[in-house]
Amino acid sequence: MRRIYLDHAATTPTRPEVVKAMLPFFSDAFGNPSSIYFYGQEAKGAVEEVRTRVAELIGARSEEIIFTSGGTEADNYALKGAAYANERKGNHIITTSIEHNAVLEVCKFLEGRGFKITRLPVDEHGLVDPDDVKRAITDKTIIISVMHANNEVGTIEPVEEIGKIAREAGVCFHSDAVQTVGHIPVSVDELKVDLLAISAHKFYGPKGVGALYVRKGTNLVPLMHGGGQEKRRRAGTENIPAIVGLGKAVELAGQEMGKEAERQAYLRDKLIKGLLEKIDHARLNGHPTRRLPNNVNVIVDFVEGESLLLSLDSEGICASTGSACSSASPEPSHVLLALGLPAEQAHGSLRFTLGRENTDSDVERVLEVLPGIVARLRAMSPLLKTQK
């Protein structure tokens, strides 16, 4: 069966060019960058080259890039690191109700240790109001954290405006840019961020590697203590093959992302239009225009997301849902609830996230298959008749 992968926000396949770049760094160029002989310096050279590449992609300086084990570690380091570095100044952190769990759960952890957390609401499209951020700032505020784009509904947040507010207030500003770096242009100076989280496997790099941008002069308490790697900011022998893979993914993204974003946005719009035309009682989630080029998220009334996913999977189509039935937690997606959707509708959400290998025919296949699946499940649904 031809499989159509439409869950690129979850992860992407590592590109063959990336794998090829990584391979020599397992057994040939195997050195520890902390060693002064040839092998060590060879590995160190490779790491520093990637640092420069990542910095260039986001308009930073290479010494402002710290390699991590991925987006989750980058978010953890940013928030815990800045919270404990600034605890004498204050204990208030402002974030939003639609952040990834890598931010929300860290905030919950910090809340249990005496920090005060403000979780800002969003509008029906998932947008944070910069004025809400401004109003929430107190003399105790030490961190503002707002994601660049939401992973579920694809809404791109007004990070630039929030960055300006944070800077005027002298508050450290963090943004989780895991869904945007490598897909759309990201400039740390335009966004006015002090901290920015990056993950390689979201843009065709390997899993288990990412980076945290740390603006010069931003104080962080390290998460990892040990050796003096990463200028004492992140102890532990560097994951050289993965870092090299990140570098290759960054290089390729830098060359291709403009065209690719345009191509995916076209496929996205075609899929959205087709779904809303072919399926009644369906609605788009997220912002109509301020959205990631690859994100389609719809509510299909009267049916439950897991049965949609399972039926799609039987046709070889891989997608995702905000329904709780697909996970162990009883609550549907916190993002969809924050958009103001009733829980029963949030259970019927379906997310398709496009990628490099998707084509027109993939979109057409979804449009051919999904209406029948929805009709079949609706014929079984007791909700349809009661709401008619």
Place this chain on the structure above:
Amino acid sequence: MSDLNLWSQYSEKVMEHFKNPRNVGEMENPDGVGRVGDPICGDVMELYIKVKDGTIIDAKFKTFGCAAAIATSSMVTEMVKGKSVEEALKISNKAVVEALDGLPPVKVHCSVLAEDALKAAIEDYINNSPLPP
């Protein structure tokens, strides 16, 4: 369908009942109707029974929910057909799970819902009966 898929947590029987559910639909003039669950939790089951001389001669369902919810609804309607009301009342969620060759632990609540729907339908039948069955 290949063996390699995200849904390998489900038994073949669950998948079979999900793809080809038995007894789907509403019933005209049912003798008992059970409606349980809550759309807010992502599960709603409606179960209809037809009773003649104390025996359940037909059962149908409509379900909003995941594959496990649909499969358990399908299975429970199969299990009650031909049983006396007393026998049907003894069908437990465990028996439904066993008949489906098991359910993943996070989905066991779906079988509880199926048992509840059946009990509610029978209760409705008893309440509607002019004489005790």
